Amino acid sequence: MIVREPAVAGSFYFEDPIELADSVKHCIGEFVDAGVHARAxxxxxxxxxxxxxxxGAAYRLLANCAQNFNRVVLLGPCHRMALRGLAVASYDAFATPLGEISVDVNACQDLLDKGLVQSSNEAHQHEHSLEVQLPFLQACLRKFTLIPIVVGSCMPDEVYKVINALNVEGTLFLISTDMSHFHTYQQANAIDNFNIVRMLNFDTDLSGEDACGSNVLNGFFKFCDHAKWKIRMVKYENSGDTAGDKDKVVGYASFILY
Structure with missing residues (x-):
């Protein structure tokens, strides 16, 4: 069995499993009934x-529907290399300090057979945008398989087709993205608030300046609009709120779709 080992344990999150479990629990807080069943x-x-x-403010809203999911489709941007299109990998499992998560290898192979994705372990090996979500998923869901997809430069239709192919009962879609990068605190708030409105309207022309996961979001929002899903913002902060430095901040927002 080929396992993708953690790349950012000890830097983006605790390497010690007890400390990690405690920090995830602290981020999530008390689980809350969202009043709707999340789709993504x-x-x-x-x-x-x-x-x-x-x-964590978004993950806590899975309280009333976590039992509905037996697999997670996780899509995030590629930070570590130039990538054209979308990529799965040949790993059988992804590991965190909390344990291993099995990959739905049949679903990944089906995407490959249909020509919707490519296979690239290199794109996944050091990518943090997917990895940092895994301990949260392990804390929120009982037993599930994973379809991890790194997204590079692509058109919205390419992401749309992948999501459409994977949209079956029991699937939670998880989109990993940050908002604006390295503006002042005041500038970031203005830019991000403007783009949050665009996201709530399912705009499909976001750029990398708006959100590092713009390629994922544009295709995902095309699907959401077609499927008549609804969206609600959960929480917004930037690193000036959480880490203190307000000169060059990164924006963070979370949303629930249902």
């Missing part, structure tokens, strides 16, 4: 000290 979440992917509270 949009969450940030920075170190937990920066964005863990924003992510």
């Amino acid at each position: 979440l949009i969450v940030p992917h920075a170190g937990y000290m920066y964005s863990g509270g924003v992510a």
